[in-house]
Amino acid sequence: MSDLLRRLRARGWRLTAQRRVIAEVLDGEHVHYTADEVHARAVELLPEISRASVYNTLGELVVLGEVTEVNTDGRVRRYDPNVHEAHQHLVCSDCGAIRDVRLTADPLKALPEGERFGFQVAEATVTYYGRCPECAAANAGPA
Amino acid sequence: MSDLLRRLRARGWRLTAQRRVIAEVLDGEHVHYTADEVHARAVELLPEISRASVYNTLGELVVLGEVTEVNTDGRVRRYDPNVHEAHQHLVCSDCGAIRDVRLTADPLKALPEGERFGFQVAEATVTYYGRCPECAAANAGPA
DNA sequence: TCCTATATTGGACTCAATCTAAGTCAAGAC
DNA sequence: GTCTTGACTTAGATTGAGTCCAATATAGGA
Ligand SMILES: [Mn+2]
Ligand SMILES: [Mn+2]
Ligand SMILES: [Zn+2]
Ligand SMILES: [Zn+2]
Numbered sequence: 001m002s003d004l005l006r007r008l009r010a011r012g013w014r015l016t017a018q019r020r021v022i023a024e025v026l027d028g029e030h031v032h033y034t035a036d037e038v039h040a041r042a043v044e045l046l047p048e049i050s051r052a053s054v055y056n057t058l059g060e061l062v063v064l065g066e067v068t069e070v071n072t073d074g075r076v077r078r079y080d081p082n083v084h085e086a087h088q089h090l091v092c093s094d095c096g097a098i099r100d101v102r103l104t105a106d107p108l109k110a111l112p113e114g115e116r117f118g119f120q121v122a123e124a125t126v127t128y129y130g131r132c133p134e135c136a137a138a139n140a141g142p143a
Numbered sequence: 144m145s146d147l148l149r150r151l152r153a154r155g156w157r158l159t160a161q162r163r164v165i166a167e168v169l170d171g172e173h174v175h176y177t178a179d180e181v182h183a184r185a186v187e188l189l190p191e192i193s194r195a196s197v198y199n200t201l202g203e204l205v206v207l208g209e210v211t212e213v214n215t216d217g218r219v220r221r222y223d224p225n226v227h228e229a230h231q232h233l234v235c236s237d238c239g240a241i242r243d244v245r246l247t248a249d250p251l252k253a254l255p256e257g258e259r260f261g262f263q264v265a266e267a268t269v270t271y272y273g274r275c276p277e278c279a280a281a282n283a284g285p286a
Numbered sequence: 287t288c289c290t291a292t293a294t295t296g297g298a299c300t301c302a303a304t305c306t307a308a309g310t311c312a313a314g315a316c
Numbered sequence: 317g318t319c320t321t322g323a324c325t326t327a328g329a330t331t332g333a334g335t336c337c338a339a340t341a342t343a344g345g346a
Contacts, residue, residue, distance in 0.1 A: 014312055014323065035302075050326050055303065071217035075334095076302070090254070090262055099260050105253040107269055110246040111233070117242050118276035119233055125272075126250055130264035157343050159293065178334080193295050198334065200293095218303095219333070 004066060004081075011064065018053045021046045026067065026081040032089075032098045034076045072098060072127055088125065092132035094139070101128065147209060147224075154207065161196045164189045169204075175213055175221040175232075175241045215241060215270055231268065235275035237282070244271065 004023050009015060025033070025041040033041070039054040058079050061067040070078045072091045082100060088107075090099045107124035147166050152158060168176070168184040176184070182197040201222050204210040213221045215234045225243060231250075233242040250267035 016312070016324065018325070048326085052304085052327085053325055056324085069217055071214060074212060074214040074220050077217050090258070090260065090264065092262065093265070099262075101254060101258040101260075103253040103258075104255050105248065107250065107253065108271075110248040110250065110253075110269070111244060111271055112247050115233070115244040115246075116273075117233065117244075118279075119235065119242075119271075119273040120279060121233065121271050121273035122236070123272045124269055126253070126267060126269050128251075128254055128262075128264050129266045129268075130259075130262040133261035136261075136263060157292065159343070161294070179332095191295085195296080195335085195337095196294055 007066070008064070017046055018042070018049050019057055021049060022054060022057045022061075026061075026079065029082050030100050031082075032070055032078040032080050034078055038079065070098075072096070088127065090128040090130070092135055093129045094131055094135035097132050097134075150209070151207070160189055161185070161192050162200055164192060165197060165200045169210065169222065169224040172225055173243050174225075175223050177219045177221055181222065213241075215239070231270065233271040233273070235278055236272045237274055237278035240275050240277075 004026075005015060005020065008019070008023075013019065021042045022038060024045065025038050035051070035054055035058055038058065039049070039051050042049045042054060058067065061079075062069055065083060066081070068080045068083055070080045070089065072078070072089055073096060078098070085100075085102070087100045087102050090101045091097070103126065107126050108121065111121065111124070147169075148158060148163065151162070151166075156162065164185045165181060167188065168181050178194070178197055178201055181201065182192070182194050185192045185197060201210065204222075205212055208226060209224070211223045211226055213223045213232065215221070215232055216239060221241070228243075228245070230243045230245050233244045234240070246269065250269050251264065254264065254267070
């Protein structure tokens with residue numbers, strides 16, 4: 001993701017080894033890692049990288065709009081580098097697996113003016129929940 | 144919410160002072176309290192009630208389908224007693240205020256078969272984000 | 287009233303996330 | 317190429333929501 005690094009450079013970012021490694025971990029589509037998962041993968045490439053740097057860098061990437069925070073389980077936050085293609089998420093209610101999905105209708109259209117209460121509505125996130133094929137195969141009954 | 148209490152009784156629940164008080168706090172529509180907010184309000188009515196009882200009871204109410212968990216900020220979980228009317232949430236990105244909203248289209252309809260990846264999709268949650276009128280009035284610029 | 291299965295309690299514990307203070311180094315200036 | 321400096325990184329402490337548990341209390345049936 002030297003594309004990302006180039007953009008960050010243009011924004012006046014100091015290109016440190018830690019930031020390079022985090023950008024490399026976040027390279028690839030359809031990735032939704034937690035901060036600790038990013039850290040674990042970053043450590044493979046740069047053993048001394050600290051958790052704080054991972055949190056700092058992820059937070060800055062979110063502010064810059066290069067990554068978005070996703071929370072599908074109400075517990076851990078995940079980081080999604082796929083900001084170029086508008087998409088929503090489909091989550092397995094058993095195992096937590098996450099898939100990117102593209103909708104055929106704009107969710108903002110489903111919120112009528114009379115239900116906006118004077119808000120300047122800017123964004124909608126939609127999360128679908130269901131059982132994935134693997135979990136359905138592994139277990140016929142409920143979780 | 145003696146309606147709720149009656150239903151819980153029918154389910155074999157013991158009616159303790161703590162559970163009565165929690166049910167009373169959750170009475171009323173359009174309420175989205177955190178566990179600690181429920182606890183703070185419950186303490187007004189029953190000073191010795193513990194945080195553990197609030198968490199236990201909220202968890203049981205969720206399992207029984209009498210309350211739903213809502214997470215709009217990726218941090219704290221909130222508890223929503225409005226399970227009788229299907230609705231979604233509109234959240235102020237400045238102050239976190241939450242409004243219940245009713246949609247004109249079923250969000251499940253917007254997820255085509257080709258984007259379901261074999262999942263048995265059961266549910267969708269939609270959250271809208273924007274600035275509420277109060278925050279817009281208080282501050283013209285961004286947060 | 288008594289009994290006991292069930293509920294409550296305080297406090298310790300977990301874990302993600304944030305903060306702190308001291309040390310490090312990228313990159314612009316020369 | 318070397319110097320300088322403030323932005324960056326680090327390990328460890330701290331916070332705060334949420335969980336767990338052994339001891340204690342009690343709802344409600346016998
Ligand atoms: Mn995604
Ligand atoms: Mn609600
Ligand atoms: Zn699954
Ligand atoms: Zn607001």
